[in-house]
Amino acid sequence: MERNLTHIALFAALIAILGLIPKIDLAGGVPITAQSLGIMLCGTVLGAKRGALAVLLFLALVAAGLPLLSGGRGGIGVFASPSVGYLVGFPVAAFVIGWLMERTTLAAGPAATLASIIGGIGVLSVFGIIGMSVMLERTLPEAAFLAGAFLPGDLIKTVIAGFVTQGLARMRPASLLSRA
Amino acid sequence: MLTLTSPVETWAHPLPAGLKLAALALVTTGLFALKTPLPLGLACLATALIYLSCGKSFATNGLRLLWPLWPFVLIVGLWHLWTASPAEGATIILRMIAAVAMANFVTMTTRLSDMLAVFQWLARPLRPFGLSPRRLALACALMVRFIPVMLDRFGQISQSWSARSSRRPGWRVLVPVTLAALDDADRAAEALRARGGAG
Numbered sequence: 001m002e003r004n005l006t007h008i009a010l011f012a013a014l015i016a017i018l019g020l021i022p023k024i025d026l027a028g029g030v031p032i033t034a035q036s037l038g039i040m041l042c043g044t045v046l047g048a049k050r051g052a053l054a055v056l057l058f059l060a061l062v063a064a065g066l067p068l069l070s071g072g073r074g075g076i077g078v079f080a081s082p083s084v085g086y087l088v089g090f091p092v093a094a095f096v097i098g099w100l101m102e103r104t105t106l107a108a109g110p111a112a113t114l115a116s117i118i119g120g121i122g123v124l125s126v127f128g129i130i131g132m133s134v135m136l137e138r139t140l141p142e143a144a145f146l147a148g149a150f151l152p153g154d155l156i157k158t159v160i161a162g163f164v165t166q167g168l169a170r171m172r173p174a175s176l177l178s179r180a
Numbered sequence: 181m182l183t184l185t186s187p188v189e190t191w192a193h194p195l196p197a198g199l200k201l202a203a204l205a206l207v208t209t210g211l212f213a214l215k216t217p218l219p220l221g222l223a224c225l226a227t228a229l230i231y232l233s234c235g236k237s238f239a240t241n242g243l244r245l246l247w248p249l250w251p252f253v254l255i256v257g258l259w260h261l262w263t264a265s266p267a268e269g270a271t272i273i274l275r276m277i278a279a280v281a282m283a284n285f286v287t288m289t290t291r292l293s294d295m296l297a298v299f300q301w302l303a304r305p306l307r308p309f310g311l312s313p314r315r316l317a318l319a320c321a322l323m324v325r326f327i328p329v330m331l332d333r334f335g336q337i338s339q340s341w342s343a344r345s346s347r348r349p350g351w352r353v354l355v356p357v358t359l360a361a362l363d364d365a366d367r368a369a370e371a372l373r374a375r376g377g378a379g
Contacts, residue, residue: 001378002368002369002370002373002378003366005315005318005319005372005378006368006369006372007369009318009320009326009365010323010330010361010364012319013322013323013324013326013329013330014330014357014358016327017330017331020327020331021331034354037354041354045362057319057320058323061323061324063299064295064296064299065183065185065287065290065292065295066292066324067182067183067184068327073248074184075184075245075283075286075287075288076204076284076286076287077245077280077281077283077284077287080208080280080282080283081248081252081280082252135276136272136276160351164351167355168358168359168362171355171359172362175362
């Protein structure tokens with residue numbers, strides 16, 4: 001019980017610090033925010049239920065007024081902005097990624113990348129696109145076009161999520177709770 | 181840790197947080213029911229007046245919080261200029277600004293602890309599923325406390341990378357950072373159990 005609670009709390013903190021470090025050059029000079037990488041890692045490392053709860057805890061503290069979203073955004077206002085779909089999709093994405101991790105028999109690295117592509121890009125984009133189309137009164141294809149701007153960065157992040165998960169699996173297999 | 185709550189005490193600070201959130205929900209629903217630019221423009225004006233009633237520095241801070249919306253304003257603005265439907269574009273942009281600004285106002289005038297108290301109250305129906313208010317409070321406190329700890333850890337790991345390599349630390353430092361988070365979680369769990377558990 002205590003272990004579940006501390007894992008959820010510390011991974012919520014991990015999402016936060018990945019949004020706070022702007023200078024991390026993940027892909028040879030292209031500055032991309034690592035926050036959604038934190039969402040992916042919640043799923044691949046903690047598994048479906050704990051991963052989604054960690055993301056929910058993170059969002060609760062953002063809504064309560066901590067400026068923890070990348071770019072120092074926070075408060076209830078972000079839930080009224082056009083990017084609200086992505087925020088709603090975050091916990092669902094973590095859940096789907098964790099669910100897939102728990103069920104595939106692939107090696108940890110490829111499994112994490114694949115799960116992140118399906119959950120962190122596929123599922124998350126559906127939520128993000130619906131959110132933008134409602135808030136900006138766009139048709140779904142128009143909103144999908146706007147969402148396409150995030151695609152290259154997100155693909156890089158899924159690969160990194162795979163490498164990090166593989167690194168954890170190799171150094172300490174027991175640390176991957178999604179595979180426990 | 182800095183919160184978004186304004187350090188300038190305003191008339192809205194002493195109001196109960198639950199009341200402000202309920203009012204915000206009503207106002208936001210109302211904004212989405214308006215379909216023409218004129219009433220939405222008045223709503224924006226009213227929002228601006230509310231901000232100004234709290235003083236100039238408070239209003240400037242409020243404006244700064246609206247800054248992340250500029251890409252959306254630009255895209256919607258250009259789109260509707262191109263399709264020659266400025267009224268629809270103005271409706272969308274004014275509604276977005278008014279809704280976000282009103283929500284920011286509630287955040288800026290409510291202390292983090294008051295907001296979390298409302299969340300705990302809202303989470304009461306989840307108690308049968310294992311989410312007791314005590315556990316929620318504990319998880320929030322742990323997360324807030326571990327953000328600076330993990331930022332320090334991240335800095336140390338990046339420095340030890342730099343001491344060994346001429347290349348810049350990239351994504352590779354994330355493996356030890358994540359491992360450290362897992363270890364910290366295990367140790368915090370042991371410490372909690374030794375002090376009577378998470379209840």
